[in-house]
Amino acid sequence: MGLLPNTICGADIDAVFAYPTVKMVKIQDARLGMFKFFMIFCIALYVAIFQLWRDGGYLQTEKVSGTARFTLQQPTKNLSGYSNACSPTDADCINDFTPLDKLPYCTASPQNVSYPDGKEICQYYENVGLLTMMESSVIITTRVTETRQDLDCDQENYNITGTTCPKVYVTAPNATETTYYAADVERFTVLFDTAVLATTLDIFGESSEMSGWLYVASNSGLCAQYATATKSQGGSDFTTEAPCYIEPNKTSANLDYFELETLLQAAGSSLDLDGNRKEGATMVMQVDYSNTLSWKGLSNKIQYTYTPTMLSGSSFKVYESVYQGYPNYRENRTLLNKHGIKIDLVQAGDLGAFSFSELLVSLTTSLTLLAMATVITDYIALYLLPDKELYDGAKYEWTEDFSDLREEMKQRKIERRSRPSSRAAAEAGGEGGTNDLSYNRLLDSNEHMDLYGEGKNKGEGKGV
Numbered sequence: 001m002g003l004l005p006n007t008i009c010g011a012d013i014d015a016v017f018a019y020p021t022v023k024m025v026k027i028q029d030a031r032l033g034m035f036k037f038f039m040i041f042c043i044a045l046y047v048a049i050f051q052l053w054r055d056g057g058y059l060q061t062e063k064v065s066g067t068a069r070f071t072l073q074q075p076t077k078n079l080s081g082y083s084n085a086c087s088p089t090d091a092d093c094i095n096d097f098t099p100l101d102k103l104p105y106c107t108a109s110p111q112n113v114s115y116p117d118g119k120e121i122c123q124y125y126e127n128v129g130l131l132t133m134m135e136s137s138v139i140i141t142t143r144v145t146e147t148r149q150d151l152d153c154d155q156e157n158y159n160i161t162g163t164t165c166p167k168v169y170v171t172a173p174n175a176t177e178t179t180y181y182a183a184d185v186e187r188f189t190v191l192f193d194t195a196v197l198a199t200t201l202d203i204f205g206e207s208s209e210m211s212g213w214l215y216v217a218s219n220s221g222l223c224a225q226y227a228t229a230t231k232s233q234g235g236s237d238f239t240t241e242a243p244c245y246i247e248p249n250k251t252s253a254n255l256d257y258f259e260l261e262t263l264l265q266a267a268g269s270s271l272d273l274d275g276n277r278k279e280g281a282t283m284v285m286q287v288d289y290s291n292t293l294s295w296k297g298l299s300n301k302i303q304y305t306y307t308p309t310m311l312s313g314s315s316f317k318v319y320e321s322v323y324q325g326y327p328n329y330r331e332n333r334t335l336l337n338k339h340g341i342k343i344d345l346v347q348a349g350d351l352g353a354f355s356f357s358e359l360l361v362s363l364t365t366s367l368t369l370l371a372m373a374t375v376i377t378d379y380i381a382l383y384l385l386p387d388k389e390l391y392d393g394a395k396y397e398w399t400e401d402f403s404d405l406r407e408e409m410k411q412r413k414i415e416r417r418s419r420p421s422s423r424a425a426a427e428a429g430g431e432g433g434t435n436d437l438s439y440n441r442l443l444d445s446n447e448h449m450d451l452y453g454e455g456k457n458k459g460e461g462k463g464v
Contacts, residue, residue: 025394032381032391039373047366056292057362060355062203064289066196066347070138072131073257075187085189088126097124098184105181105277117278122183130182132318132338139318140260141340142185142277148175151331169333186261186271190343192248193255196289196302198351203291205302208254210289212304213245214266222246222265233303245305256306260341267308271341280316280339284309289349298352316342 008016051057077096078086086093100108105115106122120143132139150172153165194207213233216222223229223244230245231237246266248256263283264270271277289304317339325331381391 027381027391027394029381029387029391031385032377035380036373036377039376040370043366043369043373047363047369051362051366052359053297054294056297056352058354058356058359059292059298059352060201060358061292061350061352062198062200064196064198064347064349064351066194066289068136068195068287068345068347069193070131070133070343070345071191071193072127072138072140073189073191074126075184075189095124095126098187100183103183105272106183116272117275120179120181123180124183125185127188130185130188130340132320132340134342136346137342137344138190139316139338139340139342140185140188140190141338142182142271142280143179143339144182145177145179145337147177147335147337148172149333149335151325151328151333154328169335172332181277185277186259186264188260189249189257190260190263191251191255191257192287192306192345194287194304194345194347196304196347196349196351201351201353203302203351203353205289207256207304210302210304212248212256212287212306214248214258214262214306214308216242216244216246216266217307218242218268219265222262233305248306263308263343264310264341266306267310269310275315276341278339280341282311282314282316282342282344284311284344284346286346286348289347289351292350292352298354302351304349316340 004013007013073085073088075096075098076085076088076093078090079092079094085096088095100106100122101110103109103122104113105117105119107119108122109119123144125141130141132141148171149169151168152170153168192207195205197204211234216229220240220242223242223246224240226244226246227238228247229239231239231243233245235245248258251257261271263285264276267283269276269281274281286307286309287304288307289302291299291302293299293303317337320336320338322334322336323329324333378395382388382395385391
């Protein structure tokens with residue numbers, strides 16, 4: 001064999017280093033072949049159309065992180081005759097409140113007009129008096145209870161006795177609690193200014209540069225109020241039925257703002273329901289960002305959707321103190337017990353960018369689906385079609401029972417040993433002795449192969 005020895009450790013080197021390979025059987029039946037190719041075509045079509053085209057299997061995505069800013073503004077109008085709201089800081093911009101006698105929750109309204117949670121005195125507030133900012137949330141006051149209090153715990157009273165202070169403040173003499181509703185608060189507008197970032201993909205966007213919509217899940221009446229309400233984001237499929245998407249109002253800086261009542265109605269609620277005006281409530285405003293579209297792939301602009309949700313049975317209040325003492329500012333204070341709507345903003349979503357490695361991963365995982373074509377075809381051929389026994393015989397090769405082969409080899413050795421010595425026959429000098437010796441040598445070298453060949457021929461009949 002040239003550079004290689006014939007044996008290694010007493011064994012044939014070709015047998016030791018034999019190359020194992022898969023044996024393929026071609027079943028000449030057009031029904032099976034056409035069915036398999038049809039399966040491969042359908043799987044390839046699914047991978048190309050749904051996994052890659054519709055779902056963007058070639059995109060690398062990243063969860064967004066971001067920041068948010070809120071502002072609140074009372075209803076205003078422009079003296080110049082413009083119908084759009086204006087900034088209260090403009091010289092020709094004035095408040096545009098509804099008269100108190102037109103608000104059913106105010107005591108100034110007609111007596112024959114009832115209100116579920118009872119009427120209260122109403123007061124007009126500007127944005128400064130109703131807005132409380134917190135991290136990623138804003139509180140819009142709807143009801144205020146005022147209590148005048150005096151300082152009852154100071155150094156003069158408690159520096160000698162050594163006793164603790166039972167109450168730091170007590171209600172001032174002749175003072176009473178007074179409760180007010182914030183008049184026309186439902187028409188106050190909430191402005192959202194957000195920014196998002198995908199660090200790894202180096203994608204950044206501000207709300208003034210993005211396109212957004214308010215999602216209305218079930219309030220068809222709200223959808224009917226907006227002529228631009230659509231069934232899909234940015235689509236032309238206008239609708240008056242929920243669910244729908246509403247475009248936000250825009251400031252001159254292209255920032256989004258909504259009336260408070262619009263946000264509540266989009267969440268399926270109202271200030272006049274569930275005691276929201278009196279006790280307050282919590283709204284979760286989820287903003288989902290994306291720069292990909294189904295069937296269209298990457299978009300040149302980040303898009304987002306506001307989805308408001310009211311927490312059932314929730315209420316919310318916060319305390320605020322206004323100190324009025326002089327020269328000791330703590331000597332007197334007005335305690336404000338504020339109930340209102342808390343809006344928690346949650347930024348979510350994914351931003352994507354083309355990635356060749358993600359494309360390869362999608363294509364590689366799809367190979368598993370292609371292998372299913374062979375598995376399904378084999379199952380149909382071997383278990384369902386009328387010719388399943390013939391297909392089974394062509395696909396699987398059966399060997400002889402090796403227990404029987406070993407027993408037969410044992411019998412042949414016994415028969416060979418019972419013959420006259422081959423050497424004695426050779427000394428007798430006859431041709432028969434020479435032929436017998438050659439036969440024994442041939443039997444020694446080919447005995448296993450002969451037996452396996454016979455067994456193989458016998459085993460072929462088992463598959464059929």
